[in-house]
Amino acid sequence: xxxxxxxxxxxxxxxxxxxxxxxxxxxxxxxxxxxxxxxxxxxxxxxxxxxxxxxxxxxxxxxxxxxxxxxxxxxxxxxxxxxxxxxxxxxxxxxxxxxxxxxxxxxxxxxxxxxxxxxxxxxxxxxxxxxxxxxxxxxxxxxxxxxxxxxxxxxxxxxxxxxxxxxxxxxxxxxxxxxxxxxxxxxxxxxxxxxxxxxxxxxxxxxxxxxxxxxxxxxxxxx
Numbered sequence: 660x661x662x663x664x665x666x667x668x669x670x671x672x673x674x675x676x677x678x679x680x681x682x683x684x685x686x687x688x689x690x691x692x693x694x695x696x697x698x699x700x701x702x703x704x705x706x707x708x709x710x711x712x713x714x715x716x717x718x719x720x721x722x723x724x725x726x727x728x729x730x731x732x733x734x735x736x737x738x739x740x741x742x743x744x745x746x747x748x749x750x751x752x753x754x755x756x757x758x759x760x761x762x763x764x765x766x767x768x769x770x771x772x773x774x775x776x777x778x779x780x781x782x783x784x785x786x787x788x789x790x791x792x793x794x795x796x797x798x799x800x801x802x803x804x805x806x807x808x809x810x811x812x813x814x815x816x817x818x819x820x821x822x823x824x825x826x827x828x829x830x831x832x833x834x835x836x837x838x839x840x841x842x843x844x845x846x847x848x849x850x851x852x853x854x855x856x857x858x859x860x861x862x863x864x865x866x867x868x869x870x871x872x873x874x875x876x877x878x879x880x881x882x
Contacts, residue, residue: 660727661780661800661817663756663767665691666699668777673699673710673751676777677825680707687712691756694726700798701749702784703829713798717742718787727802728783730818730843734836739799742783745831749820750780750800754854757812768812769854772819772846779825781818781843801843808848819846 668676670685679701686699692715700713716725717738733739753776756767772778781801788794802815809816820828824842827833 660758660813660815661755661802662726662758663691663693664698664750664752664780664800664817665754665756665769666752668751668753670710673777677701677710677749677751677779678708679710682710684710684712686710686751698750698798700782700784701751701779701829702746704746704831706830708829711796713748713784713796715798715800717783717785717797717799718795725797725799727815727817728799729815730781730801730803730840733783733801739783742785744834746784747828747831748782748784748798749825749829750782750798752778752780754778755780755817757809757816757853770809771852771854773850773852779820779822781820781828803843803845806845806848806851808851808853809845816845818843 666673666686666688668686669688670682673679673686674682684699687697692698694715696715697712698715700711702709702711718725728736728739728743733743754769754771755778756769758767782798783801784796784798786794786796801818803818804810805812805814805816820842827835827838828842833839
């Protein structure tokens with residue numbers, strides 16, 4: 660699952676990083692964003708990249724998977740099949756959060772990616788028009804099975820797109836199922852950095868550990 664992300668870069672920085680052609684709304688920066696709150700989204704319905712605002716949660720909001728769509732089954736999901744074909748988007752952020760144990764009252768942990776000040780999360784967007792004629796712009800974030808590092812916290816994680824995939828991902832005319840599936844694989848665990856709530860940093864390190872390494876409650880190790 661992915662239920663909290665953050666974006667601290669301003670509109671100019673995001674526009675330059677993602678080569679935005681048109682800005683419809685400024686970026687929502689600062690506090691982390693949660694479901695039902697507005698997210699900054701990048702779409703290219705007519706070939707040009709547009710920066711816009713969407714509420715997090717595709718209508719209907721009571722739907723089980725309105726916040727996150729499973730990448731493995733999105734094309735078989737009746738609610739998402741047509742949206743996935745033509746209305747893929749990018750949700751820019753600088754980090755996402757994994758959940759601590761609610762039973763132990765452990766805090767969420769912020770996750771960043773080495774060498775990437777901005778991330779491109781795979782998303783879907785839609786526009787729902789109410790009976791009264793009001794248009795609601797909404798979005799969902801695609802998730803995949805967690806890699807070894809995130810699996811220490813939760814079963815699923817957001818799909819983080821590689822820069823080389825962005826043009827094809829955003830194109831409503833690109834329909835190669837095998838290529839799209841290849842884009843939605845989990846990022847390598849050794850690319851992630853876990854920002855400990857107390858200010859430390861943790862990384863996933865495979866293999867043996869020396870006596871100077873101490874595991875945290877999730878099985879990750881201080882570095």
